[in-house]
Amino acid sequence: MDKQDFHIYKKPNLKSKLLDKPKIDLFFHTGAVSSDDVKHINISSVLIVSTQTTKNIITNNDKIKINPQNIYIIYPSVDIPKLDKSSKKQFLKKRNLGKKTTVLYFTANNFQQTGVQIYLKIIKNITAGNFIAVISGNPTQLKPVVQLLAQMGLSKKVLLVAENMFDISDIFVLPTTNKLFAYNCLVAMAYKNVVFAPRTNTIAEHLDSFSVMDSSSDETIVHRINMLIENKEELKTYQKTNRNIAKRWTITNQYKQLKKIIKSYL
Numbered sequence: 001m002d003k004q005d006f007h008i009y010k011k012p013n014l015k016s017k018l019l020d021k022p023k024i025d026l027f028f029h030t031g032a033v034s035s036d037d038v039k040h041i042n043i044s045s046v047l048i049v050s051t052q053t054t055k056n057i058i059t060n061n062d063k064i065k066i067n068p069q070n071i072y073i074i075y076p077s078v079d080i081p082k083l084d085k086s087s088k089k090q091f092l093k094k095r096n097l098g099k100k101t102t103v104l105y106f107t108a109n110n111f112q113q114t115g116v117q118i119y120l121k122i123i124k125n126i127t128a129g130n131f132i133a134v135i136s137g138n139p140t141q142l143k144p145v146v147q148l149l150a151q152m153g154l155s156k157k158v159l160l161v162a163e164n165m166f167d168i169s170d171i172f173v174l175p176t177t178n179k180l181f182a183y184n185c186l187v188a189m190a191y192k193n194v195v196f197a198p199r200t201n202t203i204a205e206h207l208d209s210f211s212v213m214d215s216s217s218d219e220t221i222v223h224r225i226n227m228l229i230e231n232k233e234e235l236k237t238y239q240k241t242n243r244n245i246a247k248r249w250t251i252t253n254q255y256k257q258l259k260k261i262i263k264s265y266l
Contacts, residue, residue, distance in 0.1 A: 038063050046265050047071045051202040077251040078190045088168040102131040102229045105169035111141050115175030125222045128229035133158040134165050166191040177216045190246035194238040196221050
């Protein structure tokens with residue numbers, strides 16, 4: 001496939017609308033399905049979506065006429081990092097924490113929408129002793145969290161940092177109310193984290209039922225997290241599984257899928 005073989009669809013002017021019948025051979029869709037998306041999909045031969053949920057929404061929309069057999073799912077891609085165990089060792093040593101301390105992690109662009117308060121409630125109810133919780137964000141995000149920690153008596157149990165901590169964390173918890181694909185969860189999986197997220201978010205399509213929260217406000221995952229903290233073998237099993245899932249969605253694998261689709265239909 002050479003770039004010369006492709007042309008980007010442009011919104012037709014009045015002359016084009018009158019003289020030509022607009023057509024798109026391949027349409028990539030992400031996010032919510034807007035009215036403009038419906039128009040584009042209806043003149044497309046092949047549609048690429050980023051989740052099974054989106055495909056279901058489109059196939060159940062009476063205004064959309066594309067054949068469901070021409071809709072394909074290519075999930076968002078993620079880089080698979082090289083894992084460096086020394087990073088976590090240094091992190092724990094710097095804070096006088098034991099080598100076997102489990103690190104729970106939360107980060108997001110919008111703390112309120114992604115459930116920082118639920119995350120803290122979960123942390124407060126964990127009974128296992130050998131863990132530390134981390135939240136990373138910018139100063140504006142973290143300022144109100146300081147007050148929350150004081151109110152909940154968690155100031156000594158939760159660390160607030162500026163940098164991302166995917167490389168040192170073991171369990172990533174994101175109680176988000178957002179339904180669109182939570183990319184941070186996929187990044188966490190690539191870094192060999194166990195991930196907990198709600199079934200209402202499309203990242204749940206990647207998760208084992210063990211890791212799926214019933215809702216964004218589901219605090220019942222506490223006993224599952226307790227079990228993982230106390231059972232390192234189970235923790236490692238889920239971590240390995242998640243990293244293997246993430247490896248399916250590299251940019252190279254995306255390209256292979258796309259190439260196969262193009263060869264079949266176009």
